[in-house]
Amino acid sequence: MRLNAPRGTRDIIEGEAQAFSRLETLARGVFIQSGFEEIRLPTFESEDLFRRAVGDTTDIVEKELYTFQDRGGRPLALRPEGTAGVVRAYLEHHWDQSGGAKKLFYMGPMFRAERPQAGRYREFWQIGAEYFGSPTPEADAELLLLAREVLTGFGLSSLKISLNSLGCADCRPAFQQALITYLSERRSTLCEDCQRRLEKNPLRCLDCKIDGPALQQAPSPADHLCETCRRHDQELDGLLRGVDFPFERQPRLVRGLDYYTRTVFEITSQGLGSQDAVAAGGRYDRLVHQMGGPDQPAVGFALGMDRVVRALSGDTVPRAQEPKKIFVAVAGESVGGPAFQLMTRLRQSGWRVELGARTRSLKSQLRAADAWGAKALVIVGESEWAAGQVAVKDLRTQGAQQQAIAPDTLEHWLTTTLGRD
Numbered sequence: 197m198r199l200n201a202p203r204g205t206r207d208i209i210e211g212e213a214q215a216f217s218r219l220e221t222l223a224r225g226v227f228i229q230s231g232f233e234e235i236r237l238p239t240f241e242s243e244d245l246f247r248r249a250v251g252d253t254t255d256i257v258e259k260e261l262y263t264f265q266d267r268g269g270r271p272l273a274l275r276p277e278g279t280a281g282v283v284r285a286y287l288e289h290h291w292d293q294s295g296g297a298k299k300l301f302y303m304g305p306m307f308r309a310e311r312p313q314a315g316r317y318r319e320f321w322q323i324g325a326e327y328f329g330s331p332t333p334e335a336d337a338e339l340l341l342l343a344r345e346v347l348t349g350f351g352l353s354s355l356k357i358s359l360n361s362l363g364c365a366d367c368r369p370a371f372q373q374a375l376i377t378y379l380s381e382r383r384s385t386l387c388e389d390c391q392r393r394l395e396k397n398p399l400r401c402l403d404c405k406i407d408g409p410a411l412q413q414a415p416s417p418a419d420h421l422c423e424t425c426r427r428h429d430q431e432l433d434g435l436l437r438g439v440d441f442p443f444e445r446q447p448r449l450v451r452g453l454d455y456y457t458r459t460v461f462e463i464t465s466q467g468l469g470s471q472d473a474v475a476a477g478g479r480y481d482r483l484v485h486q487m488g489g490p491d492q493p494a495v496g497f498a499l500g501m502d503r504v505v506r507a508l509s510g511d512t513v514p515r516a517q518e519p520k521k522i523f524v525a526v527a528g529e530s531v532g533g534p535a536f537q538l539m540t541r542l543r544q545s546g547w548r549v550e551l552g553a554r555t556r557s558l559k560s561q562l563r564a565a566d567a568w569g570a571k572a573l574v575i576v577g578e579s580e581w582a583a584g585q586v587a588v589k590d591l592r593t594q595g596a597q598q599q600a601i602a603p604d605t606l607e608h609w610l611t612t613t614l615g616r617d
């Protein structure tokens with residue numbers, strides 16, 4: 197029986213794989229320029245980490261976590277997101293004790309047992325950034341600007357950036373109580389999930405696919421902010437307007453993870469259907485403390501690489517300059533060594549070179565060169581090599597003649613024939 201990739205996973209191949217690499221390179225450049233350092237996190241962590249950080253009553257933990265036990269019986273989980281692991285690392289390496297400020301970025305696959313559909317996978321890729329130690333709205337603004345810079349730098353244009361504040365431990369309870377009262381009055385109209393959420397995590401009802409749209413008149417966190425949260429939010433507003441950063445207020449925007457305080461945001465891209473969120477994030481000032489560390493504020497975001505790449509149709513994806521492709525065909529068993537040396541030399545000086553298999557006929561090697569899209573052909577033949585020559589041919593021009601040249605002049609011939617760009 198043939199085996200396929202598990203449901204909700206896929207091979208990232210060809211143009212999509214190239215686009216992934218370009219997005220990673222672009223993001224890495226943007227983050228490093230802004231003082232972020234890369235961190236490569238474990239793909240699995242203790243299950244408890246995600247329960248405590250993301251929240252026991254979130255869908256991500258309740259329904260979507262891939263959990264397993266290792267041979268020692270330790271409960272582990274595949275990471276559903278990166279923030280929890282970064283916080284764990286921040287504390288494990290005592291970065292909280294060295295002045296507190298730390299800016300980290302990461303990229304890699306995340307795992308959630310969601311119902312797969314276009315743009316929603318069980319293994320998907322995120323690029324994320326987390327900024328620890330700054331309580332100021334400047335940090336929120338910096339992260340928002342970075343997220344947008346990566347997305348627009350990659351070519352996404354029709355972006356909508358939604359912003360809200362969820363308040364803090366001081367003002368959240370009053371909002372939560374107002375929401376519970378409002379929802380309780382409509383209890384019988386709520387879906388089964390929301391009836392349960394009402395007891396355990398009422399904020400999540402605002403985000404429910406079924407009930408959310410009907411809750412536009414529900415109390416919003418923005419109406420219950422304490423003075424400090426309100427000031428933070430207004431200052432952020434001012435900072436963003438000061439740099440002409442486009443955004444919209446969405447008073448009922450909540451997030452699927454429990455750790456957020458104050459600022460939350462989501463960036464959507466048009467034309468992606470229902471799974472249109474390409475990036476999301478916010479402030480989580482309580483999480484470091486909650487995970488056993490000191491009071492250290494933090495803010496971050498993650499973008500979904502699969503969706504970002506999907507948002508660009510094939511031909512608008514910026515193409516990287518590819519080095520010119522050269523195919524070295526080997527005509528004769530005894531010239532395998534010289535052909536291999538030639539290939540190595542050309543690769544070292546930056547050409548993209550493939551070597552034919554000397555066990556194949558010349559004809560089949562030429563077919564392979566063609567299928568690969570080679571721009572120039574070099575044939576190393578036994579008698580030609582003995583006479584101090586190789587044959588070369590420009591494959592871009594129909595009917596171009598094959599010519600014999602000395603191997604030492606090969607690079608010169610390639611440069612003058614193909615150009616170096």
Ligand code: HAM
Nearest residue numbers: 277279316317320473474475476477478496497498500
């Ligand atoms: P999130 O909103 O759960 O936030 O995920 C961020 C992004 O990952 C989403 O906007 C989406 O583009 C992508 N994504 C999520 N689930 C899937 C899926 N099943 N298939 C494809 N793409 C998906 C977080 O993960 C937070 N850790 C973000 C953050 C960082 N907040 C603070 N720091």
